[in-house]
Amino acid sequence: MKRSFTTLTDATLITAVVQSGYGEIITNALLDVGIEGSTIHAAMGVGIRERLGALGVAVDAEREVVSVMVSSDEVDRVFERIFLAGKLDIPGSGFMYATPLLQAATYVPPSIVSKYVG
Amino acid sequence: MAKRNSIRFGDYIQAMSVDSQRVPFLELMPEPLFDRHGNEHPQPVPKMKLGGGDVVKLLQPYFSTRFMDQARAVVPLAAYLALFQYIVLQTPVIDAAIIAGGLLAVMVGLMMFMEGLKLGLMPFGEVIGNTLPRKLPLAGVLTIAFLLGIGVTFAEPAIGALQVAGSLVDPVQAPYLFTLLNDRSGTTVLLVGLGVGLAAVLGTVRFLRGWSLKPLIFITLTPTLILSVIAFFNEDLTTIVGLAWDCGAVTTGPVTVPLVLALGIGVASAAGKGADSSLSGFGIVTLASVFPILGVLCLSFYTAYTVPAEEIIARAAEIRLAAEAAASQPNWFEVTPWTEVILGVRAIVPLVIFLAIILFIVLREKMKNAFITNYGIILAVLGMCIFNIGLTYGLAKLGDQSGGLIAGAFESIDTIAASPLYSFSVGVGIAALFAWVLGFGSTLAEPALNALGMTVQNLTNGAFKKSMLMGAVAFGVAIGIMLGVLKLIFDFHIMYILIPGYTIGLILTLLSTEEFVNVGWDSAGVTTGPVTVPLVLAMGLGFGNALGSVEGFGILAAASICPIVAVLTLGLYVQFKVKREERRLALAEEGGTA
Numbered sequence: 001m002k003r004s005f006t007t008l009t010d011a012t013l014i015t016a017v018v019q020s021g022y023g024e025i026i027t028n029a030l031l032d033v034g035i036e037g038s039t040i041h042a043a044m045g046v047g048i049r050e051r052l053g054a055l056g057v058a059v060d061a062e063r064e065v066v067s068v069m070v071s072s073d074e075v076d077r078v079f080e081r082i083f084l085a086g087k088l089d090i091p092g093s094g095f096m097y098a099t100p101l102l103q104a105a106t107y108v109p110p111s112i113v114s115k116y117v118g
Numbered sequence: 119m120a121k122r123n124s125i126r127f128g129d130y131i132q133a134m135s136v137d138s139q140r141v142p143f144l145e146l147m148p149e150p151l152f153d154r155h156g157n158e159h160p161q162p163v164p165k166m167k168l169g170g171g172d173v174v175k176l177l178q179p180y181f182s183t184r185f186m187d188q189a190r191a192v193v194p195l196a197a198y199l200a201l202f203q204y205i206v207l208q209t210p211v212i213d214a215a216i217i218a219g220g221l222l223a224v225m226v227g228l229m230m231f232m233e234g235l236k237l238g239l240m241p242f243g244e245v246i247g248n249t250l251p252r253k254l255p256l257a258g259v260l261t262i263a264f265l266l267g268i269g270v271t272f273a274e275p276a277i278g279a280l281q282v283a284g285s286l287v288d289p290v291q292a293p294y295l296f297t298l299l300n301d302r303s304g305t306t307v308l309l310v311g312l313g314v315g316l317a318a319v320l321g322t323v324r325f326l327r328g329w330s331l332k333p334l335i336f337i338t339l340t341p342t343l344i345l346s347v348i349a350f351f352n353e354d355l356t357t358i359v360g361l362a363w364d365c366g367a368v369t370t371g372p373v374t375v376p377l378v379l380a381l382g383i384g385v386a387s388a389a390g391k392g393a394d395s396s397l398s399g400f401g402i403v404t405l406a407s408v409f410p411i412l413g414v415l416c417l418s419f420y421t422a423y424t425v426p427a428e429e430i431i432a433r434a435a436e437i438r439l440a441a442e443a444a445a446s447q448p449n450w451f452e453v454t455p456w457t458e459v460i461l462g463v464r465a466i467v468p469l470v471i472f473l474a475i476i477l478f479i480v481l482r483e484k485m486k487n488a489f490i491t492n493y494g495i496i497l498a499v500l501g502m503c504i505f506n507i508g509l510t511y512g513l514a515k516l517g518d519q520s521g522g523l524i525a526g527a528f529e530s531i532d533t534i535a536a537s538p539l540y541s542f543s544v545g546v547g548i549a550a551l552f553a554w555v556l557g558f559g560s561t562l563a564e565p566a567l568n569a570l571g572m573t574v575q576n577l578t579n580g581a582f583k584k585s586m587l588m589g590a591v592a593f594g595v596a597i598g599i600m601l602g603v604l605k606l607i608f609d610f611h612i613m614y615i616l617i618p619g620y621t622i623g624l625i626l627t628l629l630s631t632e633e634f635v636n637v638g639w640d641s642a643g644v645t646t647g648p649v650t651v652p653l654v655l656a657m658g659l660g661f662g663n664a665l666g667s668v669e670g671f672g673i674l675a676a677a678s679i680c681p682i683v684a685v686l687t688l689g690l691y692v693q694f695k696v697k698r699e700e701r702r703l704a705l706a707e708e709g710g711t712a
Contacts, residue, residue, distance in 0.1 A: 058180035
C-alpha cells in the first residue's frame with residue numbers, strides 16, 4: 001500500500017506552565033469539551049518564590065507544562081478554558097501562551113481527507 | 119456532518135464567558151539598569167506587591183488542598199467509629215466536643231508537619247544524600263546513616279502513641295511491659311532507633327552491593343522469631359512480645375522512610391549503582407520494621423535479667439504516687455498543652471540539629487533557600503506539637519473509648535447499662551466485623567499505599583494492577599486487625615498468629631521472585647501511618663482493658679504480617695497467570711508454524 005501523509009494547517013499550540021497537580025485538572029477540563037491529545041511534562045520553575053517573599057511558601061516550585069494543539073479558530077475559547085481550569089488568575093500560579101504552528105501532522109480520518117482531495 | 123470551515127461568530131461569543139483586556143508584556147518586565155559604561159548591571163528581583171484579595175486567593179488553595187489530604191484520612195475513620203458506636207452499640211460518643219477538637223488538631227498538626235517535612239527536612243536529606251558519599255569514605259557515610267536512623271525514630275509522630283499507650287498498662291500484671299513503656303520508655307525508643315539505624319546501614323550496603331532481599335529477611339527474622347519464642351515461654355516476658363512486634367509497625371512512618379531512603383539512594387547513585395533498578399527503593403522499610411523488634415526484645419531480656427519484677431512494681435507505685443502528687447500540684451511542663459509541646463520540640467529539634475551539624479560542619483555545604491527551609495522546620499515543630507495534643511485528646515481518646523465499648527457487644531461492662539447488647543456469638547461477630555472494616559477502610563485511605571500501588575503497576579508492566587495491590591494489602595490488614603481483636607477476645611497469645619503467619623510468609627518468600635518479595639514485605643510497613651497507628655493501638659488497649667486482658671498490644675503486629683502473606687500470594691498467582699499465558703502463546707505459535 002502506498003503511504004501518504006496529510007499536513008494540517010491553521011493549527012496553534014497552547015502551552016501552559018502551571019503548579020504541579022494542575023496539569024491533570026487542565027487536561028480533564030479539556031477532555032470535558034472533547035479536546036484530547038494534551039501532553040504533560042514535569043518541570044522545575046525558578047524565581048516566583050523570590051518575587052513573592054514570605055508568601056512564596058504557598059507556591060510550588062515543581063511545575064507541569066501542558067501543551068495542546070488546537071485549531072487556530074478556537075484558540076481563544078481553549079485558551080480561556082485552560083486559564084480558568086489552571087487558576088492562572090492567582091499570583092504565582094503560572095503562565096501560558098499560544099504559538100502559531102507552521103504545519104502539523106497526525107492521523108487524519110480518510111473521510112475528512114477525501115473532502116479536501118480534488 | 120456538514121463541511122465545517124468556520125465557527126459562527128455568535129456561537130463563539132457565547133462560549134467565551136470572561137472579560138478580557140490587553141496589556142503589553144513590557145509592563146511585567148523590570149526596567150534594565152545600566153552603569154555609566156553602558157553595561158547592564160545586576161538588580162534584585164522586584165518584589166511583587168499583592169492586595170488582600172490576591173493574598174487570600176493565593177493562600178486558600180494552599181491550605182485547602184493540604185488540609186483535605188489529611189481530612190480524607192481522618193474524617194471517614196472517625197465518622198465510622200462514631201457511627202458504629204452510636205448505631206450498633208447504642209452509646210453516644212462521650213466528650214464528643216473534646217474529641218472533635220482533638221481530631222481537628224490531628225488534621226491541622228499533620229498538615230503542618232507534612233508540609234514542614236517537605237520544605238524543611240527533606241531538602242536536608244537530599245543535599246546530604248547527594249554530597250555525603252562524595253565527601254566521606256563509606257564507613258563515615260554508614261555511621262551517619264546509623265545516627266540518622268536513631269534521630270528519625272524520635273521524630274516519628276506515631277512513636278508518641280506508644281508512650282500514651284504505656285500509661286494504660288497495669289504494673290502488677292505485666293511489670294516488664296510497664297517499665298519498658300513508662301520509666302524506661304526513652305531506652306525503649308532508643309533501642310527502636312538503634313534498630314532503624316542498623317536497618318539504614320544494612321539497607322544502604324544492600325543498595326551498593328545489590329544484595330537480594332530474600333536472605334536478609336531470613337537472616338534477620340530467624341533470630342527475632344527465636345527470641346520471641348523464648349520470651350513467650352518466659353513467664354515475665356510473655357507480655358512483651360506483642361509490644362515488640364508492634365514497635366516494628368510504628369517505626370516506618372512519614373519521617374523515617376523518605377529521609378533514610380534519600381540517603382540510601384544518594385549513596386547508591388554516587389557509586390554509580392543508582393537508578394538501574396526501580397527496586398532500589400525497596401527493602402529498607404522491611405529491615406526497619408524487623409530490627410526494632412529485635413532491639414526491643416533484647417532490651418526486655420536485659421531488663422529481665424538485671425531488674426527483678428518486685429523492684430519494678432515498687433517503683434511503679436512510686437511513679438503512681440509521684441504522678442498523683444504531680445496531678446494535684448503540677449509543674450507547668452506537666453500540664454497539657456505544655457507536655458505535648460515539649461514532646462514535639464524534643465522529637466524534631468535534635469534531628470534538625472543533627473542534620474544541620476552534618477550539613478554545615480561535616481560537609482561545609484550551604485543551604486539554598488534558607489528562608490523556606492527555616493519556615494519548614496518551624497512548621498514541622500509546630501505541627502508535631504499540635505499533632506501530639508490531637509493525639510492525646512482525639513485519636514487516643516476515641517480509640518480507647520470505641521475499644522472499651524465494643525466489648526459491650528458480647529460482655530457485660532460498666533459503661534453500657536444494657537450490656538451485653540447481643541448474644542456472645544453475635545457480639546463477637548460484630549466486633550470482628552467492626553475490626554475488619556476498620557482495617558480495610560483505614561488502609562485504603564493511606565496515601566503511601568497509593569504511591570506503592572503505582573510503583574508496582576509500573577514495575578510489573580501492568581500485570582499487577584494498582585487496585586489489585588491496594589485491595590490485597592487492605593484485605594491483609596483487615597484480616598490482621600480482626601485476628602488481633604479476636605486474640606484479645608479469646609485471650610490467646612500473639613505468637614499463635616505470628617508463628618504461622620511468618621512461617622507462611624517465609625515459605626512464600628522462597629517461592630516468589632525478587633520483585634514481589636521486595637514489594638510484599640514493604641507493603642506491611644507502608645500501611646501503618648500516623649493516623650492508623652495511634653487509633654488502632656488505643657483501640658486495642660481500650661478493648662483489652664474492658665475485657666480485663668493483661669495487654670492490648672499485638673494488633674498492629676498481626677496487621678503487619680497478613681498483608682505480606684496476601685501480597686505474596688497474589689504475586690504468585692499473577693506470576694502463574696503470566697507464565698500460563700506465555701505457555702499458551704508459545705503453544706499457539708508452534709501450532710501456527712507446524
